[in-house]
Amino acid sequence: MNRLHGMELFAATARHGSFSEAARQSGLSPASVSRIIGEFETHLGVTLFNRTSRTLALTEAGAIYLRRIEPILDGIRMAEAEAAAFQTRPSGRLLVHSRLMFGNRVLAPLVPEFQAINPEIIVELTLAERPADLNHHDMQVDVEIRIGRPPDPSLASALILQTERILVASPALLDATPPITRPADLAAARCLPYRIAGEEPVWRFARAGVLEEIAIRPATAANSGEVLRMLALAGHGIALLDDYTVQSDIEAGRLRRILPDYAVTNSTFQFGRGIHAVFRRTDYVPAKVRAFLDFFTAARVQNQLRGEAPGCWRCAGSISPRSR
Secondary structure, three states: OOHHHHHHHHHHHHHHOOHHHHHHHHOOOHHHHHHHHHHHHHHHOOOOEEEOOOOEEEOHHHHHHHHHHHHHHHHHHHHHHHHHHHHHOOOEEEEEEEOHHHHHHHHHHHHHHHHHHOOOEEEEEEEOOOOOOOOOHHHOOOEEEEEOOOOOOOEEEEEEEEEOEEEEEOHHHHHHOOOOOOHHHHHHOOEEOEOOOOOOOEEEEEEOOEEEEEEOOEOOOEOOHHHHHHHHHOOOOEEEEEHHHHHHHHHOOOOEEEOOOOEEEOOOOOOOEEEEEEEEOOOOOOHHHHHHHHHHHOHHHHHHHHHHOOOOOOOOOOOOHHHO
8 A cells, every 4th residue: 555645645535525526636536535545544443534425524533643644744745846946946065076187277267157157056076086986875976077978877977078188398398308209209208197006107199090009208107187287387297188287388388289190198099088077867967967067068158168267278069968
């Protein structure tokens, strides 16, 4: 027996004093309502209604039971209304997990504008180099910013920024060392690789369908893109970084791009990249998550990412989060 359904039918019958009216509102027949309430009485072990051919009245036990369950039913209806409001009105706490570089250089500068548009959303940013486990519900992460699409089918994603990795170094370093005109020249150069545990530093190149691997010589390695950027600015070596992290440095002349005719990566020949907003796959995207995705694909924010926000310059097209 569906206890909640029985409680709702009992309360409707008591409110209207009629099986017929309760049946009409619930889309059932009077006989079905009478049968379900009879089963509910058997389950409770008490008679809730005194029935005659002309009248239907609550027993003393029925009146006490009605007083007890009406606040419960009202609370359930209120909870459902509040849950529905969360789906239609962006509000509540939005926990966003991001890599350090993207969080510092892209997310943080845009949070005030996002919250001005969505004043009922409280943004909590957590920045770390390790990805979050969105399937671990204790973490309560709503959106994670990741490089690449998630392989987990239980997660949905939306592309918010198209990127590529590029090689950069300071003008002082490049002016003081032999020219680098091909990937093989990097084997003897001072390089600043991103440290991936258990892997030797290898940079992979592609041009005109030809793939090439170069084992590079680390001057310094780090697991932080911002640290590698600072070392490159200091003339300490050549760094492989995402374009959005160094575009403003290139435009200002603080860094120069190397081997621009090559696609380059430190992963296994995966050259296509992008920054994705990743979230749990559900029937309905929560309003606060949808508001976050909509904000980052709005035309004004795309323009900021292309040129006005620090370091960012190229953004993806519009997204329809509900369809993903």
